[in-house]
Amino acid sequence: MDRIFGTPEEPLFNDRFTAVTADILQEWLISLASMNNRRVACSSSQEGLFKTGDFAEFVFNTCDQFKMSPEAKYLALETFDRFMVQHIKDLYNHVTQSESKHRQADWKALLDRIKNQLKLRAVSCCQIASKLTSHYKVVSALKARRFLRDCCGHRYTADGILQSELRVLKTLNYNVTIPSTLTYIETLLEILGHNDHETEVKVYHAVAMQVLTVVYIKYSDVYKFLFEVTALSPQNKDRKKYMAVKADKMLLAVSVIGSSVYLADQLLSDKIIKELSRITHIPCDDIIDLTSVIVQLIMEGSMYLCNMIFALTTFHSTMILANPLGDYRLQNILHTENIIITREEAEAIAIESQSYGTTCDSAISNSTETLPEYAVSLCPWYYELHHQSGLFPSHVLKAKLRCDNRENRSPCKRLGSRDYTCVYIQRSVRMINETCQGRGCDFIRPIRVGAQCVRTQSAHA
Template identity: 50%
Template sequence: MPNFPCLRGLELYQLFMERDIFASPVEPLFNHDNALEKDILQDWLINLAKKNARNINESHPQQGLFKQINAVETIMYAAEKLRIAQEAKYLAIELFDRFLYNHVHDLHDHVLKLPMKRQIKEWQKIQDSVSNQVLLRVVSCCQIASKLTSHYKAFLFQVVSINRAKRFLRDCGYRYASESLLQSELRVLKTLKFQVTEPTPIVYIETMLEILGCNNSKAEVKTYYFVATKLLDLLYLKYHAFYKILFEVTSSSRSQSTEQKKKFQKVKADQLLLAAAVIGAAAFMVQQDKADEMIEEMSRITRISQNDIIDFTSVLIQLVEEE
């Protein structure tokens, strides 16, 4: 592992500034008396790995294009105000990125079918309209995500109703009729062809931590989880900077050829690798002397090489150090 200083005590508290990381988070209940059987966990991980492999194969160069820092900050702010679950927050980010890419692509195809002299003017109108509707689309993604994660305890997190969505938008200076919110939610769903149930990185993280806890009863999985969510927040906020640094570290190059971009896109789409590395970074920050052991365990669980996990983990810790 790289020789980064281990953040402890006051330093770690100041980094996250929310609450003592050694307090057990409300969800999930790792290695609880009612925890899943090992065979079920294994089957669940295999299923996630298959989905991950499919997503890697279907990845495209523009994936993640709209995970810009201002968009991610807006979604995180909306998620907090709308009180949606942790998983719903990450799902909303993924939905927004996929929706906006497909939405803009569809609109661009529409403009190209117009007479040449109308294209520039029409495209400018569309750009303005898309910009003006960004917050509305963010709320729609939060609404959909909240419904898909409604298994969380009702007194903690709630499905985002039309009225709650309207109040949030009104507080932000926007007034929309209920019909407009319904139409926006339907637009997002149709644009994504109703394919909105893909697992997010937090699902991979939770599953792997549950397995880790079963394999190693001394692992601080609850603490790792809380730190991991903060690292995942940072990774989303620094998405493009992170993968730029990762490419430079792994390829020893600052520029990407077309072929390199294509290969590296598969790395960006690999959520199993991301989850393993986030857990490795969390372990490093909580118990530096246990980090190598935890990364080795992540490698055994995922069948991903330790070197790949370490490369990813090192860049993530570097981002923390720069904050």
């Protein structure tokens, strides 16, 4: 049952056995900031041309086919973008500096060849990323060849694939160990968790990876909207500032985290953004500007994007459960995260909870060692599965009291007759109307997740 409550096992944030010291964290943050500043200083207007839209989707889908890690996925996209920009520059310079009388025709032919080789180059970048992030899950030339043949319809020899990989490395001067945006995100989350152990960094990490995926797919739109909001222009006097903002991975990382916190728990977003600003010395207003654009793109985008992000606020499917099972104390129910599980798992949870009884006449065990909280509570409850037509999530588990408050047989009632009563514990859950488009498609609905025994107001009086 641990997997119902748990977040992914890796990465291990703030692990008491393996966590690094505050000094090392500070040094690593300073190192990342220095690399980021150098990157911003040498940024170009071509930044990001090949890490958006169809390019990003193809690289991500390729990495998924090869079952590569998230770090490798984002590193592959960054490598592909850097390579393609430099590769085209090199070829253009070669043509313009040649003495050929047909340079325009030569350039057109080169462009056609570049287009035909795009998928090969993307796969080569995935190969390099796999080798940088894993010592045993590398994408071999054989795997790459099979993928290009079966999924892309291209036939290359093993030697051709090797030569393509070497071309990427040589074009980038073998400088392929540049940290991806995910590295910045994970470092900042580690620091957030170190500074405040109550911060749900693993939940934010799960959401952040999906937000970052959307940001890359919508990369052009994100910065286009950002410059509209901030009144910057990619032309004339704002050109340098425009390029610097697009190249700033630290700003993107803090904004992705800010967006993830907002999607997971709006009440904490201001606090986390202020803390991120304090850690990175990036002004709060700058973080809020980019965070607002990212959230707006997600909320006003297609229902697919909304569903994907809200699904990853929890986990994998179409139903929300507020941690109804497991070894926890009742007062912690309000502080748990929504968990998405499959319909079959939800039905199993409902059946299991009902196996302990659905009426007040059901025997109530005095043991609290092995039974779940809902079976031994002073206000015992069980779960019912409810279908929500046209809404995401489409199925929700709701708590239902076994003993009506009018029944004095309830253990809560037996504490002090009418002085005690059972009340539901409710959690606010974000829902999405799947038939809606544009603004106002999401709303908050309270869901009963448990119950507790409390003294009535008349008793206090």
